[in-house]
């Protein structure tokens with residue numbers, strides 16, 4: 522059996538209230554309660570949740586029927602039908618605001634009451650259904666939005682992967698190009714070195730003869746000694762060039778930081794001096810050795826020195842007191858273990874804060890594209906990481922740049 526619809530009656534005249542109640546029951550409705558004041562109507566509506574409220578407008582209470590109906594409708598969305606004997610313009614206006622479901626003028630016939638109540642209940646039910654439909658529609662819409670978002674993020678991932686693949690591909694290509702350049706340069710250097718080595722040997726040997734034949738303390742003896750010294754220097758530079766050209770084929774082994782710094786400078790010092798750069802070296806000889814590919818570390822240092830030289834020349838085209846480049850090395854503890862820390866400090870143009878975290882990215886460069894590939898620091902980063910170390914940059918634009926390298930001291 523269908524459950525009876527429950528109706529609340531709000532009427533302050535006892536007799537009228539009773540007659541309405543019996544009429545409703547006669548029509549097959551249940552009366553959930555009969556109340557006499559607006560305040561009580563709101564309270565009871567909340568407690569009983571009736572399906573409909575029949576509301577007298579003029580009540581013998583502080584809160585009149587229209588106000589009570591407004592609250593009941595808006596707070597509990599229970600439909601309200603008004604019952605009243607009289608109405609004026611102002612009242613009709615207020616009534617409209619409460620969105621009533623019907624209106625009955627007293628005195629009324631039973632069939633009028635039946636008709637209005639039935640219509641109000643029907644209208645309310647339709648409205649509920651509509652609302653439910655809207656909610657479902659909203660749910661579907663949300664689901665659709667979710668689906669679209671999912672797809673979008675899938676696509677974004679695919680896109681990212683593709684971009685990565687393209688970068689990897691470019692990187693591999695550039696690296697192989699660089700390797701082949703280096704190899705060609707290596708061959709050339711090896712050839713030139715060999716060609717220079719023979720005459721240099723000759724020079725040193727002939728100077729030695731001169732030295733032997735001249736009296737100690739004489740000007741000839743002194744000059745011959747200087748020729749020998751300079752000749753040996755040439756031989757050193759050449760052998761350095763040769764080992765750099767052989768690049769990285771050797772095994773890792775214990776190396777001293779001082780040796781690598783000086784070997785790197787042997788190849789660059791002349792250029793630095795020519796540019797009027799003031800070089801300061803603070804690399805103690807008693808620092809512990811570490812395990813490394815010396816050529817690779819040298820390549821890192823050469824990259825950093827070349828960057829510093831460029832930055833200094835950008836800031837000071839000629840010689841200058843502040844055109845300073847400093848290399849400092851010391852022993853430190855990092856991650857609880859001993860490390861050698863090398864700091865390359867130049868007072869060149871510095872690096873803008875916005876790009877400081879990009880400089881180690883492959884292909885990142887601010888230099889003209891025909892002179893730079895933007896791979897120097899990215900390769901350096903690779904090499905240092907490969908040696909279990911760290912490489913960091915610190916800079917203030919227009920002031921200085923510091924490249925800090927920490928390499929673990931093996932046992």
Ligand SMILES: Nc1ncnc2c1ncn2[C@@H]1O[C@H](COP(=O)(O)OP(=O)(O)OP(=O)(O)O)[C@@H](O)[C@H]1O
Pocket residue numbers: 824828829832867869870871872880881885886887888892893894895896897898899922
């Ligand atoms: N000492 C420095 N002072 C100022 N800027 C620097 C310094 N070192 C690096 N940079 C900045 O970092 C960028 C990347 O350096 P990186 O060595 O990787 O490439 P590059 O020098 O531009 O090109 P490449 O080394 O391949 O010739 C440089 O273009 C420059 O903007």
Ligand SMILES: [Mg+2]
Pocket residue numbers: 824827828897898
């Ligand atoms: Mg560089």
